[in-house]
Amino acid sequence: xxxxxxxxxxxxxxxxxxxxxxLERGLWxxxxxxxxxxxxxxxxxxxxxxxxxxxxxxxxxxxxxxxxREGVMWMAAPKQRRxxxxxxxxxxxxxxxxxxxxxxxxxxxxxxxxxxxxxxxYCYAKVKEETRLIRMEIHKKEGGPFNAPxxxxxxxxxxxxxxxxxxxxxxxxxxRKRPSWFVQN
Amino acid sequence: xxxxxxxxxxxxGLLSWTRPERWLASGSLSPLSCIxxxxxxxxxxxxxxEKKNRIVYPPQLPGEPRRPAEIYHCRREIKYSKDKMWxxxxxxxxxxxxxxxxxxxxxxxxxxxxxKEVLLEAQEMAVRKHNVEFKSNLHIAESQTGRGRYVKRVxxxxxxxxxxxxxSRCHYFVKLVEGPPPPPEPPRTGFDQAKEYVQQxxxxxxxxxx
Numbered sequence: 001x002x003x004x005x006x007x008x009x010x011x012x013x014x015x016x017x018x019x020x021x022x023l024e025r026g027l028w029x030x031x032x033x034x035x036x037x038x039x040x041x042x043x044x045x046x047x048x049x050x051x052x053x054x055x056x057x058x059x060x061x062x063x064x065x066x067x068x069r070e071g072v073m074w075m076a077a078p079k080q081r082r083x084x085x086x087x088x089x090x091x092x093x094x095x096x097x098x099x100x101x102x103x104x105x106x107x108x109x110x111x112x113x114x115x116x117x118x119x120x121x122y123c124y125a126k127v128k129e130e131t132r133l134i135r136m137e138i139h140k141k142e143g144g145p146f147n148a149p150x151x152x153x154x155x156x157x158x159x160x161x162x163x164x165x166x167x168x169x170x171x172x173x174x175x176r177k178r179p180s181w182f183v184q185n
Numbered sequence: 186x187x188x189x190x191x192x193x194x195x196x197x198g199l200l201s202w203t204r205p206e207r208w209l210a211s212g213s214l215s216p217l218s219c220i221x222x223x224x225x226x227x228x229x230x231x232x233x234x235e236k237k238n239r240i241v242y243p244p245q246l247p248g249e250p251r252r253p254a255e256i257y258h259c260r261r262e263i264k265y266s267k268d269k270m271w272x273x274x275x276x277x278x279x280x281x282x283x284x285x286x287x288x289x290x291x292x293x294x295x296x297x298x299x300x301k302e303v304l305l306e307a308q309e310m311a312v313r314k315h316n317v318e319f320k321s322n323l324h325i326a327e328s329q330t331g332r333g334r335y336v337k338r339v340x341x342x343x344x345x346x347x348x349x350x351x352x353s354r355c356h357y358f359v360k361l362v363e364g365p366p367p368p369p370e371p372p373r374t375g376f377d378q379a380k381e382y383v384q385q386x387x388x389x390x391x392x393x394x395x
Contacts, residue, residue, distance in 0.1 A: 091268070098275075098276045100288055101291055
């Protein structure tokens with residue numbers, strides 16, 4: 001960096017010498033638009049910063065409420081290592097063990113296990129699969145989004161004819177026998 | 186007059202102590218047929234738990250009570266923590282296999298799915314290979330977890346800081362025994378403790394005296 005000085009007055013010269021000295025020692029990093037934060041080591045370290053601050057900050061240190069130097073005092077830290085006996089007492093306490101569930105029953109339809117307040121997983125998956133196939137048929141019939149008709153839909157399986165009740169409704173054909181659980185409608 | 190076998194028969198007779206029935210692989214004559222049933226990635230070593238299925242007891246005498254069948258099964262290097270898996274192992278210890286499968290099916294933990302698969306495999310093995318008549322007539326005698334191989338990796342924090350995390354794996358071991366589950370022990374009451382204390386006092390004797 002080239003600094004040109006043109007025969008300044010003695011006071012200005014002294015000031016310039018001081019500024020130059022600070023720059024050389026690296027205590028004035030804010031000059032060239034660089035970052036002014038103090039940099040520290042790259043490992044995760046708790047407690048006070050390891051880089052000693054310059055003399056300029058000694059004045060404002062007392063004004064700041066507990067700075068990083070006093071941080072060690074009020075952070076909670078374990079005093080003694082917890083023995084494995086103590087750890088086991090805590091981890092194996094009955095409140096932390098898994099409770100056995102007493103609300104498991106057998107589904108009367110398929111015989112799989114189910115929770116009392118929840119639908120049977122197997123039966124639900126069965127119905128979901130059939131619904132997916134019906135929806136695929138509907139998609140084929142409609143041909144695109146926003147084409148849903150304003151009339152009701154009826155699903156007819158193999159060998160079924162639309163009755164007079166299904167006069168104005170849209171009919172979806174499914175190429176299989178009607179499943180025993182599908183409602184006749 | 187001793188019948189003295191000659192040649193190979195004599196040598197085999199001398200060395201019969203090197204072939205106890207415990208080392209005979211179950212259901213086969215050649216000793217090398219079952220060695221390669223171990224999984225890859227374990228550097229060829231068959232774990233101790235897998236070897237427990239190989240013991241063959243001598244035939245029982247007519248008067249002895251029937252020895253219940255024992256089936257040992259395990260799964261190695263499950264991507265789960267051994268402490269978290271321990272809670273599930275503790276849950277199903279001592280239950281019948283049906284009850285254990287029911288509890289695991291509705292448990293929300295990741296290890297529950299793995300343990301359920303292991304139990305179903307073990308049940309299948311029991312029926313096919315270990316001469317178990319009814320697949321529901323099994324109960325869980327032991328269920329344990331072990332530490333698998335850990336791997337250390339870097340975990341990035343903010344501001345260029347890093348920590349080292351360990352990716353943990355575990356093993357799961359189960360022993361099924363034929364028969365209904367044993368009745369649970371009654372909890373120790375104060376009366377039992379008092380009885381034991383009085384018994385300890387009564388057991389005291391004088392030592393080093395006449």
